[in-house]
Every structure is written in structure tokens, then in C-alpha cells.
Amino acid sequence: MKSIKILAIAAIAGLFACSDDELRTYDSIQKKDAVESVNDPYLLASIIKKTTLFYQKMGYDTRILPGAVQHMESNYQSGDNFYNAFRAPMTDMYTAMDILKLVDGSIGLAETRNSKTHQGIFRVFRVLLFSFMTDFYGDIYYSQALKAREGILYPKYDKQADIYAGLLKELDDANALMDAGTEPVSESYDLMFGGNKEKWKKFSNSLKLRLTMRASAKLPDAGARLSALAAAPLLSDPTENASISYIGTLGGDNGNSWTGGPLNWGTIDNFDTRRPCKTLIDKLTELNDPRMQIWFAPVEKPWTSDPARNGQSFTTTDPNGYTYTSTWEYIDRKNKDIAAYATKDILLDSNKVYVGFVAGMLADWKNGNGHYDVAAGGTVGNFKVSKFSKLFRENKHPLLKAQIMNSDEVQFILAEAAAKGLISGSADTYYRKGISNSLLRWGVSQEAVNKYLAQPGVALPSDKAGQLAKIADQKWISLFLVSSEAYLDLRRTRLPDIFKNGRLGGFQFPERYRYPGNELGQNKEAYDLGVGGLSPAVDDQYSKMWLLM
Structure with missing residues (x-):
């Protein structure tokens, strides 16, 4: 049965790679087979794995983002030590789109079977991946994306402001679908939360909190939005993290193993x-x-x-x-x-x-x-x-995870919001819980956590600027190996102020990824409009998108 399911998933993926003629020829048969042979849990497992590994690759495998946030340096081929890779067009947008093809296909199948819980969960991943694209590039295709079967081969780019509005609404829709869904989530195939639908809703709310804070400077009602989210169920326990464990290897697939282990890196x-x-x-x-x-x-x-x-x-x-x-x-x-x-x-x-x-x-x-x-x-x-x-x-270890979002990040967002007066509550309480969750997540004992928190150097000062600097320090530490978020947060807050450290005095911090080169060649009209939305209107790593203007 598992081999049938794997073949069916391949068939779904194939739907998005074929020409229009091939789609007309094979679509009905392949889709019918896929609907009958693939269950939602199996699709969920595939999407979880693809997405978490994509994020973890940015956190450790490639040195671009860990180097940019000064968590990691290279003592061999040093371009990543001073942002050199940002000069070239980046294709991560296409990697995200490849996963989104499976996500949208899965949403369609779940709609056919009226599997509302799974529709909601799949939509959370849809928001996560589209937010990655717009956060790193600026204006990107969103409303017309993944509509080749409807004849839209060259999708337009949406404005980032419109994308954010759409993504935040999609998360509301995702939660409504999960609330309305009655089918169970498979404990075995749910690699992230073990079949716990409430944790999926917490992840959805936490992702919305992340995006709302990221856009808060652009939202006149940011305080009201953040206050509502602070009162909603969020990832809060040290064990409530959007991440998955590595299992070493399975069937010769080294993708199930931590990248730095001997199975993937044979030499040291x-x-x-x-x-x-x-x-x-x-x-x-x-x-x-x-x-x-x-x-x-x-x-x-x-x-x-x-x-x-x-x-x-x-x-x-x-x-x-x-x-x-x-x-x-x-x-x-x-x-x-x-x-x-x-x-x-x-x-x-x-x-x-x-x-x-x-x-x-x-x-x-x-x-x-x-x-x-x-x-x-x-x-x-x-x-x-x-x-x-x-x-x-190691190839696997209880502490090695492919990470998207952890509960400590959520607490630090709340701490920042409280320090800025955007929400009620104690910034210090959120801040200390964020530190505690991060330390516990890495196996530090509760006794050692208490000792760490008791240090005068960890305490929040009384002034707002000092509080924001301390919160940023601890959040930056906690985002070790979650480098995509560490980069976006450093870019947004300019904290901690590490931009002139070491030998970086002559270098400018990059603000974005450049669009993939294929966009200029194959989707130029949309590309030109996307570049026009930047300030200045130049497709380089220093131009600013709507979020940063």
C-alpha cells in the first residue's frame, strides 16, 4: 500500500510539471488514482518533511544566512562571512514554489473529500511558504500563482501589502477549517504534532503573530491585532515547537539524517x-x-x-x-x-x-x-x-531538529510587543519564559535555567530601549539554526547592533534576495513591476521592500 501511495504522490507532482496538452490527456486518470490511493495523512507527512528540511537547510547546510546573522563563519571560501552570496540572484523562491505545488494539490484533494481539518493544516503551510517568498524578495506572485492549468503561465506579481493582507486572512480561514473539521489527524503521519489538532491551531496563531509583528510598522491597528493574538492559544510550552526529529536513515534515504552527520558528509x-x-x-x-x-x-x-x-x-x-x-x-x-x-x-x-x-x-x-x-x-x-x-x-540526536518555529520565539515576540506597549502584560514575564523555553529545548536542566535567569546581566532594565535590546539579544541567541527568522528579525529591528562587528565595517547589510534570473527572462513584465515596487527600483540586495520602507 505504501508503494501505491508513493507512486500516487509522484503522479500529483507530475501534474504540475506537464505541458497543457499532457495535462488534458492524463489529468483525469491521474487525479482519480491520486484521490483513491493517497490519504491526507500521507500528504501531510510529505509536506511537513519537505518544508522543515527546506528551512533547516537555510539554518545550517548553506552558510548564507547563518553567516549574515553572525552565528556561523566559514574558515574556507569566505564569501558568506561578508554577505557575498546576496549579490547573485537566488532561486530559493522556486524551491518554495515546488513545495507549494504539492501543498495546493493536497488542498484540492482534501476539498474533494471534505477533509476540513487537513485543508486548514495545509493552508498553514501555504501561508508559511508564501510569506517566506515575499519576506525575502518583496513583491511576488500570489493571487495568480499555481494557476497554469487555468491558462496563467506568466503570473503577475502582487504588491507585498496585498500579499500580507491575504496571508493573514488565510490563517483565519485555516483556523476556521480546523475548527469545523471532524476527521482525526493521524498520530503516525503527523511528524510535527503527533495528531494534536489544537497544536496545529497554536502554530497557525503563532505564525500569524510572527507575521503581524513583522508588518506592525505598517499596520495602524497593530496593537489591537497583537493583543487579540496574545489572548489566543499559542505555542507556549518548551515542547510545543514546529519542528521534526531526524531518524538517521530509512530505506537508504539520507534526507532523514542530520546534514552534518557521516551519512551525508562522509568526510570531516x-x-x-x-x-x-x-x-x-x-x-x-x-x-x-x-x-x-x-x-x-x-x-x-x-x-x-x-x-x-x-x-x-x-x-x-x-x-x-x-x-x-x-x-x-x-x-x-x-x-x-x-x-x-x-x-x-x-x-x-x-x-x-x-x-x-x-x-x-x-x-x-x-x-x-x-x-x-x-x-x-x-x-x-x-x-x-x-x-x-x-x-x-551525529546522524540523529534528540536535540537535533529540523526547525520552522519554536515556542521561545513566540514568547520573545510577545515580550517585544509588551515592551513597546502594543499589548498588555509583563515584558519581563514573556522575556524570561522565552529564555527558559530555549534553554530547556536544548536540554539544559531547570536548576541551571533558574541560575541563569538569576544573573544581573540577564535582567531587563527599566527603560524601553534597554528592554528591547536585551530581548533582541536573547531572541537572536535562541534563533540559532533558525537562520531565516534570525535574518528577518535582525533586518526588521536592527537589534542586536552587530553590523560593524569584526571586519564588517566596510560592508552593507543586505535587505533582500534578488529575484531568480529566470524571472527576468521568462516573466519580464511581472518582474519589471516587482522591481518597480522596490526603493530604489533596482533588483539588488540593498533595495527596500514595502515592509522596510
């Missing part, structure tokens, strides 16, 4: 090119943050200014039981090799066990924090900067 080189940014390491160090030991490894050969420490080795065991050996190295300026690289600015991290790669630094791994013994270090080695922890070299 790709893994070792990813290094934590100094911006993030310094903030975690400042706050005595227990997530640092979970996420990152101690430096292999940390610098020391104490000659008595030279050559002394020590072992560190992190909270997940992974062990690391480090050996102190004295900054001996009589050694010409050390003297050549041990400059003042990159030795600020001496006597530290956790060290990050400087933001905006060229991926000359020989210079990263004074690394000089390149022969021993290999092609991408660097003994002087922390790596990602061994957790991220």
Missing part, C-alpha cells in the same frame, strides 16, 4: 569549515550561557599568556557526554611562526577555551585567532578557533 572537511562566530561566542561567554558547551567544542590548542601552562593538556566533557582534549600553547614571540600571526587584535581571545571566528574575516584559516601551524591543521583545520560540537556530527 565540510563539517570543519563551519565555525561559530566570535560575536556569538562573546555574547554567550558574557552571559555564562550553558548553551555554549552544548553547541560548540573547546579550542584544540588555546593560546595562553602563562608560560607555565605551555603544553599542558586537559579534557572537557560537554553536557551531552562528548569529550574533547585541549592543549595550552604559550604565545612565544621568539618563535618566528607564532610572532608572524600573533598580532594584537587576534590574541584578544588568549586564555580562553571557547573562541569564535571573527565576523567578516577572510577565510584565511592560517590567520584565524593566530593559527600558524598549518601543516598540522590540514586544508580546513584551525586549532585556535572552536568547532561546532560533536553533537552536530
Whole structure:
């Protein structure tokens, strides 16, 4: 039966790839077979997996967004350390559209069977993916998208303001459908919420909260909208997250495995090119943050200014039981090799066990924090900067998730809204719950959470600007590996103020993705109108869309 379902899903996907003549020839037979052979739960499982993996790829696989938000730096091929990839047209819009084809096909099948609960859930994904497209590009096709079978081969671009209005209404419609639906959601095929319809409604409301806050500067009634959402069921428990776990492998499909694990990256080189940014390491160090030991490894050969420490080795065991050996190295300026690289600015991290790669630094791994013994270090080695922890070299682990939205993000949105006076309630309460949820999500004990929250450096100040800065700091940390949202939030709030860190002083932060090159060649009229909606009307990474004007 499962093989029949897989073939039927392939048939549905094929409907969207065929020419008009082929559609007329095969549509009725394939659609009939699909309706009879594919159930809503199976379609739901496919959509959940495709969407979460798409988001997680942006959070770890590609270094574009993690680099832009200074969570990750590259010590090999360094363009992502200073926004270089934003210069070229981006095709992620088409990746989202490929998933949307399956989503819209699934909505149609669910309508045929009057499966209202599943219609509502599928519509949540529809909003999520269209919001991704407009948030990153600006004006995009929406009202005419996915209508090739109706003869619209070159869809027009809708204005971003109209898209946002449509998306927010679609989420209302999604909730109404889920309320009206009577069919159960399969516990087995619902990879995200285990068949719990109420959690799907919470996700829908939380997504609406995210989008409303993103557009709040453009909405005259933003306070009323946000207040209504603050009173609605939202993702609030540390375990209520729009994410899925990895299972290692299934039937030879490595897509079920964490990207950085041996099943996907057979050699260690790709893994070792990813290094934590100094911006993030310094903030975690400042706050005595227990997530640092979970996420990152101690430096292999940390610098020391104490000659008595030279050559002394020590072992560190992190909270997940992974062990690391480090050996102190004295900054001996009589050694010409050390003297050549041990400059003042990159030795600020001496006597530290956790060290990050400087933001905006060229991926000359020989210079990263004074690394000089390149022969021993290999092609991408660097003994002087922390790596990602061994957790991220697993094929699966309870802490490794493909993430779209977590409950801590929801709490930080509410904290920001309260600090701005847009909603009632305590900004501090929301803020502390956001921190707590993030720490618990990464396996930190409740005792350690309480200790962390008791630190004076974590407390919210009394002034509004100070509160917003603190909330932004913690939200930015919590969005580690949820890089699409970390980027969009940094772009919207300009907090934390990290734009001139390290060696980024001469670089401008990008405001958007450029449209895919095929749009200029195949849908030029719509493309030209889309570019006309930017300020200035130029398809580059610095032009601003409606949300930012």
C-alpha cells in the first residue's frame, strides 16, 4: 500500500510539471488514482518533511544566512562571512514554489473529500511558504500563482501589502477549517504534532503573530491585532515547537539524517569549515550561557599568556557526554611562526577555551585567532578557533531538529510587543519564559535555567530601549539554526547592533534576495513591476521592500 501511495504522490507532482496538452490527456486518470490511493495523512507527512528540511537547510547546510546573522563563519571560501552570496540572484523562491505545488494539490484533494481539518493544516503551510517568498524578495506572485492549468503561465506579481493582507486572512480561514473539521489527524503521519489538532491551531496563531509583528510598522491597528493574538492559544510550552526529529536513515534515504552527520558528509572537511562566530561566542561567554558547551567544542590548542601552562593538556566533557582534549600553547614571540600571526587584535581571545571566528574575516584559516601551524591543521583545520560540537556530527540526536518555529520565539515576540506597549502584560514575564523555553529545548536542566535567569546581566532594565535590546539579544541567541527568522528579525529591528562587528565595517547589510534570473527572462513584465515596487527600483540586495520602507 505504501508503494501505491508513493507512486500516487509522484503522479500529483507530475501534474504540475506537464505541458497543457499532457495535462488534458492524463489529468483525469491521474487525479482519480491520486484521490483513491493517497490519504491526507500521507500528504501531510510529505509536506511537513519537505518544508522543515527546506528551512533547516537555510539554518545550517548553506552558510548564507547563518553567516549574515553572525552565528556561523566559514574558515574556507569566505564569501558568506561578508554577505557575498546576496549579490547573485537566488532561486530559493522556486524551491518554495515546488513545495507549494504539492501543498495546493493536497488542498484540492482534501476539498474533494471534505477533509476540513487537513485543508486548514495545509493552508498553514501555504501561508508559511508564501510569506517566506515575499519576506525575502518583496513583491511576488500570489493571487495568480499555481494557476497554469487555468491558462496563467506568466503570473503577475502582487504588491507585498496585498500579499500580507491575504496571508493573514488565510490563517483565519485555516483556523476556521480546523475548527469545523471532524476527521482525526493521524498520530503516525503527523511528524510535527503527533495528531494534536489544537497544536496545529497554536502554530497557525503563532505564525500569524510572527507575521503581524513583522508588518506592525505598517499596520495602524497593530496593537489591537497583537493583543487579540496574545489572548489566543499559542505555542507556549518548551515542547510545543514546529519542528521534526531526524531518524538517521530509512530505506537508504539520507534526507532523514542530520546534514552534518557521516551519512551525508562522509568526510570531516565540510563539517570543519563551519565555525561559530566570535560575536556569538562573546555574547554567550558574557552571559555564562550553558548553551555554549552544548553547541560548540573547546579550542584544540588555546593560546595562553602563562608560560607555565605551555603544553599542558586537559579534557572537557560537554553536557551531552562528548569529550574533547585541549592543549595550552604559550604565545612565544621568539618563535618566528607564532610572532608572524600573533598580532594584537587576534590574541584578544588568549586564555580562553571557547573562541569564535571573527565576523567578516577572510577565510584565511592560517590567520584565524593566530593559527600558524598549518601543516598540522590540514586544508580546513584551525586549532585556535572552536568547532561546532560533536553533537552536530551525529546522524540523529534528540536535540537535533529540523526547525520552522519554536515556542521561545513566540514568547520573545510577545515580550517585544509588551515592551513597546502594543499589548498588555509583563515584558519581563514573556522575556524570561522565552529564555527558559530555549534553554530547556536544548536540554539544559531547570536548576541551571533558574541560575541563569538569576544573573544581573540577564535582567531587563527599566527603560524601553534597554528592554528591547536585551530581548533582541536573547531572541537572536535562541534563533540559532533558525537562520531565516534570525535574518528577518535582525533586518526588521536592527537589534542586536552587530553590523560593524569584526571586519564588517566596510560592508552593507543586505535587505533582500534578488529575484531568480529566470524571472527576468521568462516573466519580464511581472518582474519589471516587482522591481518597480522596490526603493530604489533596482533588483539588488540593498533595495527596500514595502515592509522596510
